[in-house]
Every structure is written in C-alpha cells, then in structure tokens.
Amino acid sequence: MELGGWSSYEMVLRHAHLRSDHLSEAAKRLENTILSHQDKHSVCELS
Numbered sequence: 275m276e277l278g279g280w281s282s283y284e285m286v287l288r289h290a291h292l293r294s295d296h297l298s299e300a301a302k303r304l305e306n307t308i309l310s311h312q313d314k315h316s317v318c319e320l321s
Contacts, residue, residue, distance in 0.1 A: 280286045 280289070
C-alpha cells in the first residue's frame with residue numbers, strides 16, 4: 275500500500291478498477307466519439 279500511497283486496503287480495492295488497460299479502452303472510446311463529432315461538423319461546414 276505504501277507504493278501506491280493508499281491509506282488502507284479498502285482504498286486499494288476502491289481504486290483497483292482503474293487499471294491502465296481499462297483506462298486505455300475508455301480513452302479510445304472517448305477519442306472515437308470526439309473524432310466522430312468533429313467529422314460530422316466538418317461535413318456540415320462544407321455543405
């Protein structure tokens with residue numbers, strides 16, 4: 275627990291779901307959403 279800076283085992287469990295692969299997947303979904311939104315606005319501006 276010292277390495278992560280958590281004060282208790284319960285805090286470790288609370289943040290265990292924030293794995294890097296989980297965050298990476300969420301970041302990819304967010305990026306795809308943003309890019310899709312930008313593409314839609316680019317098409318509208320050209321029309």
